[in-house]
Amino acid sequence: MGHPTEHVLRQTFIALRLAERIGLGPAEREVVYFTSMVAWVGCHVDAYEQARWYGDDRAVKHDARLFDLDRPVPATAFLLTRLGGEVAWSARVRAGVAFLAGGWRETAAMFENHWRAASALVQDLGLPEPVLAGVEHTFERWDGRGEPEGRHGADVHVASRLINLADVVEVFHDVGGVPAAVRVARERSGGQFDPGLADLFCAEAAGLFEELDEVTGWDGVTEFAPTAGRELDDDELDAALAALADFVDVKSPYTLGHARGVADLAARAAEDGLDPHLLRRAGLVHDLGRIGVSNGVWDKRGRFTTGDREQVRLHPYLTDRILSCLPALAPVATVAAQHHERLDGSGYPSGASAPALGPEARLLAVADCHQAWSEPRPHRPAASPVDVAARLRAEARAGRLDGAAVEAVLRATGHRVRKRREWPCGLTAREVEVLRLLAHGLSQGEIAERLVISRKTTANHVEHIYAKTGARNRAMASLFASRHGLVGAGLEDPPSAL
Structure with missing residues (x-):
């Protein structure tokens, strides 16, 4: 995300320490721990789109932490100033026009893409069920202006409230030390942040960061976790x-x-x-x-x-x-x-x-x-x-x-891969062909040309793919395709012509 190495480990330490201070028990702190570790893991799932619009996808993710994007106007202004990355102004103007025509919709979907992708990883890793709720509230805010449901106040999962605060104050501490971390906590108190947690952090910030600076790496942070976990079998x-x-x-x-x-x-x-x-x-x-x-x-x-x-x-x-x-x-x-x-x-x-x-x-x-x-x-x-x-x-x-x-x-490689006759979620062979091309970044017009079908037929296939897989855009469709082994060199084409 463009942050220094071990940002998430440090964020996790802060969240766990605050969780202790507010009296969360071991089971609740375990949810905080795992939620913090995976909360941002979906932030690269649409890095292809991020880089297409903003140049360096890591830079825009880093800079987003420095602004309180609580309303459409400041959020739009933030994104427009970063369109095109470091290219000529003429190219950035063209990018701006294209962004307003379609890029804004892609960007608006990114928060949902991120928490859905993180949720998928939670399930794939077999993490505790309550972690799903924490991950799904990753982009909610105390003031109700967050995503995806606009939850307000205590309706936002406590793990998410802790992690959102810990994430941002750790970034600001890296930039400007304890004073910067305290300042941003106070500025966003009652908006992005739970005011009670913000006040607690401000009161204990100096001690928290002093303690954190004594912690070394992965082992140092995980020893503060409420559980040492268990070993996975093979x-x-x-x-x-x-x-x-x-x-x-x-x-x-x-x-x-x-x-x-x-x-x-x-x-x-x-x-x-x-x-x-x-x-x-x-x-x-x-x-x-x-x-x-x-x-x-x-x-x-x-x-x-x-x-x-x-x-x-x-x-x-x-x-x-x-x-x-x-x-x-x-x-x-x-x-x-x-x-x-x-x-x-x-x-x-x-x-x-x-x-x-x-x-x-x-x-x-x-x-x-x-x-x-x-x-x-x-x-x-x-x-x-x-x-x-x-x-x-x-x-x-x-x-x-x-x-x-x-x-x-x-x-x-002399052995050919057997053709698949049954596809996940009831996809047809033609839909798998379309899904593969869609996942690889082709537009519907390009898919139609590649498969020699009409754009309307292509649009129908894409609609059916989204309905069957639960995906809502290319990024999530590509994750579905990857998780189900439908993409990659060496796979046979679906037998759609049969």
Whole structure:
């Protein structure tokens, strides 16, 4: 969200400490804990649209915390001043006209997209049921001017009231210390914030932040949680990692299904004593760090600048840092973080060479290349299977990819995926075709042209898709498609012609 690392951990600590002060019991504080950890996780689900309108999706999310967007006029003014990002004024004027014509509707849907996506993750992770209520109130306000129901006062879930306050004061503390945090709490008291909680925070702010500054990282914060939780068994952990993979991939229409595709391919290609379970897990989480790079980079249609490339080179490092707080996943983290390293030392982020790269890391790197080159990107179309195979072998001859791993992956891709005959939520084969194109960012006109059908027919299909899946826009439709394995390279087209 453009905030310093561990913002959400610090926010969680503040919310938990205030929850103790107002007398919430262990079960209620557990809801605060989990709600705080996942409250903002849906904020990247429509990063594609955010970047299209505002340039750097992280910057606009960061700056939104600095303003009290309590009414349509200031909210509209805030968004209009950020349209187009850092481009020429003429382009920003054109963006403004387009925004007023249709972009405002997309932006208005973003709050709902965010809490719905977070709610989906709560369900996928099997978190306690009360956490759902807290997440659904993420964007409600004390004064009733929030989203989606305009709840007022104590009707807003207490976890959400605590987290909204903790989130904003932590941002302002980072910018201007305790005085800035206290000032914003007082200014928004009775508006965005519960006045009782705001008063409590102001009275204890200095002590809270002094205590927080003594807390170190994940372990330091989680020890203040009301429960140490429980360990997941293997099946539960695999399901959790798959859920996280889907949430990363949905950040861009161009990566839908990517992580699952890499994971499945790497596991199928495992030979000669390699651990397919380790490879599957590493494949699922290898791109977690993509969240830390703006869609203004990932979805760029032109050539990358030097600055763009430097941001891209960060994402495996961020993957490693995300996973480093989980000692049980250390072997997975090591393999996942090396998926862009190359045998000759030309890869990134560390420039590691052959001696430092184990067989699992070598295989995962090849599986990632195969999957990525088989998928379209903003600056290029998907390559054919023949071209992908030729390119992989060329990389092996050049000494960048492991030749044995290349051949193992190519052998694994010789098996075609079986066609699916039953689709989720009663979708028809044609609707799945439309859903895939919609999820990848095509307009209804482009879908009609691609499938050689009328725009009216396309509109009917989209309407049916939304009705059957419960999605209301492209962002939520893409999340549905990702969660149900309907997107990604290597899938057969639906047998709609049969």
